Amino acid sequence: MATTHKYRVLIGKPGLDGHDRGAKFIARALRDAGFEVVYTGIRRSPEEIAAAAVQEDVDAVGLSSLSGAHIRLFPAVVEALVKAGAPDIPVLGGGVIPEEDIVTLKAAGIVEIFTPGTPIDTIITAYKDACAKKSSG
Amino acid sequence: MTIDRLLKGLKLRDPRAIGRAITLVENGDEKAQALLSALDEDLISRATILGITGPPGAGKSTLTNGIISELRQRKERIGIIAVDPSSPISGGAILGDRIRMMQHATDQDVVMRSMATRGRLGGLCATAGAAVRIMASSGCSTIIIETVGVGQSEMDIIRLADITLLVLAPGLGDDIQAMKAGLLEVADLMVVNKADCKGADILAMDLETVTRKGSTTPTQISMTVATEGKGITELLDCIAEVDSEHRDSGERQKRRRGAHDQEVLDWCLEILRPRLLAEITQKKMSLLGDPRLKAKEILKEK
Numbered sequence: 001m002a003t004t005h006k007y008r009v010l011i012g013k014p015g016l017d018g019h020d021r022g023a024k025f026i027a028r029a030l031r032d033a034g035f036e037v038v039y040t041g042i043r044r045s046p047e048e049i050a051a052a053a054v055q056e057d058v059d060a061v062g063l064s065s066l067s068g069a070h071i072r073l074f075p076a077v078v079e080a081l082v083k084a085g086a087p088d089i090p091v092l093g094g095g096v097i098p099e100e101d102i103v104t105l106k107a108a109g110i111v112e113i114f115t116p117g118t119p120i121d122t123i124i125t126a127y128k129d130a131c132a133k134k135s136s137g
Numbered sequence: 138m139t140i141d142r143l144l145k146g147l148k149l150r151d152p153r154a155i156g157r158a159i160t161l162v163e164n165g166d167e168k169a170q171a172l173l174s175a176l177d178e179d180l181i182s183r184a185t186i187l188g189i190t191g192p193p194g195a196g197k198s199t200l201t202n203g204i205i206s207e208l209r210q211r212k213e214r215i216g217i218i219a220v221d222p223s224s225p226i227s228g229g230a231i232l233g234d235r236i237r238m239m240q241h242a243t244d245q246d247v248v249m250r251s252m253a254t255r256g257r258l259g260g261l262c263a264t265a266g267a268a269v270r271i272m273a274s275s276g277c278s279t280i281i282i283e284t285v286g287v288g289q290s291e292m293d294i295i296r297l298a299d300i301t302l303l304v305l306a307p308g309l310g311d312d313i314q315a316m317k318a319g320l321l322e323v324a325d326l327m328v329v330n331k332a333d334c335k336g337a338d339i340l341a342m343d344l345e346t347v348t349r350k351g352s353t354t355p356t357q358i359s360m361t362v363a364t365e366g367k368g369i370t371e372l373l374d375c376i377a378e379v380d381s382e383h384r385d386s387g388e389r390q391k392r393r394r395g396a397h398d399q400e401v402l403d404w405c406l407e408i409l410r411p412r413l414l415a416e417i418t419q420k421k422m423s424l425l426g427d428p429r430l431k432a433k434e435i436l437k438e439k
Contacts, residue, residue: 032227
């Protein structure tokens with residue numbers, strides 16, 4: 001059988017914020033770009049997201065947040081992945097996130113942060129790059 | 138991860154190793170062969186493979202979640218393979234079955250994997266079969282394969298199962314809809330889910346006359362309300378009953394053989410397809426004439 005690697009990503013929403021329009025939009029856009037998207041839905045704990053990412057052996061995790069809790073929750077997912085033995089799975093995030101927080105989040109290990117208005121092609125390219133880097137590493 | 142480390146990881150029930158192993162198989166990696174040859178055959182032959190199929194929206198994932206909860210109370214380790222279709226246009230897929238099962242996400246003894254059909258002609262059967270064996274080798278005693286019951290490739294996966302449940306629900310069209318896909322003939326048990334909704338009794342009555350292909354007694358019907366966990370214990374009792382019947386009558390072995398042969402055939406075609414295609418393209422045959430005859434001639438040359 002020919003080798004048929006497909007990029008697999010997990011899209012989820014950590015925390016109590018139930019606004020999932022952004023997450024679903026990204027999930028659909030990635031699907032249309034040929035990704036296999038494991039969608040875990042809203043109100044997940046960082047540990048649940050990390051456990052699912054490990055079982056599904058995804059190439060990247062994408063998080064979405066509107067409520068303002070990103071500064072706690074996004075790094076918590078990165079930590080949970082490390083604890084689950086998967087420090088190599090990159091985490092990307094998006095949502096209503098102020099400029100100054102982006103620096104903090106990137107320092108905490110989030111690969112990329114997208115804010116409202118980011119062109120979808122930019123997001124897809126970033127996911128492709130993150131997945132490619134993980135697969136080769 | 139090396140194959141040795143993966144195999145050790147499977148024995149230790151390491152989630153990362155299980156995930157990695159299934160990816161190797163899914164991507165058709167050459168290393169998968171060595172891995173699959175070294176799995177624990179004893180555990181594989183003892184595990185029970187449960188197929189859950191039915192139309193979209195019938196409640197398959199929610200029912201699977203209910204079954205997991207019940208089996209976990211009995212301290213069983215469970216594997217789940219949830220299959221969703223790939224888009225024939227982009228090749229991408231949304232794998233959303235986990236949403237209904239997230240309450241078990243951090244339970245180390247619930248091993249779940251979402252799988253996209255990837256447009257393979259039957260090839261999925263081989264991949265899912267390998268995933269079942271990997272999960273069994275990591276100590277899962279029950280493995281559930283959940284798939285939408287439409288289309289040929291999905292039906293092929295169900296052939297891997299020792300026991301197949303067909304999940305239906307009221308309000309998804311009349312009984313003729315259920316008869317169309319040939320679903321009724323593969324079911325060992327029928328589940329009328331959403332049994333608290335209007336029309337559930339009528340649906341159950343419509344199904345009373347259904348018999349499995351080759352059987353003379355009507356297929357048993359279970360009523361469930363999966364969202365509330367109602368009827369799950371009774372359903373599991375029915376499954377256990379069918380399972381013990383199958384073990385006594387030799388039906389279980391017969392199905393395992395059928396699944397095995399089907400998987401080998403799948404692999405034959407998977408290996409032959411690219412070679413044959415290359416050969417056909419190379420010949421640059423005339424467009425005239427009967428394609429079937431040409432095919433026979435190519436195969437005769439082999």
